[in-house]
Amino acid sequence: MANYEMEIIHHNLDCKCHRRREWIEVDGKMTAIEFSVKNPDEPPMSDEEKQKIAELIKQTRKELSQRK
């Protein structure tokens, strides 16, 4: 079963890229996004932030589907 909590991605012990994975619901489907944070103490995304990104993803998909 998938875990939809924010995950910290460890590449190796020396890696300082602070990579994370967050799950965002887009059109009823859980979608994973990966990104790096500058500050490892930064809290997980709020629902509001996730909502904004979901809108961006939907907008991007729409634009891509309209491209000929």
Ligand SMILES: [Zn+2]
């Ligand atoms: Zn890394």
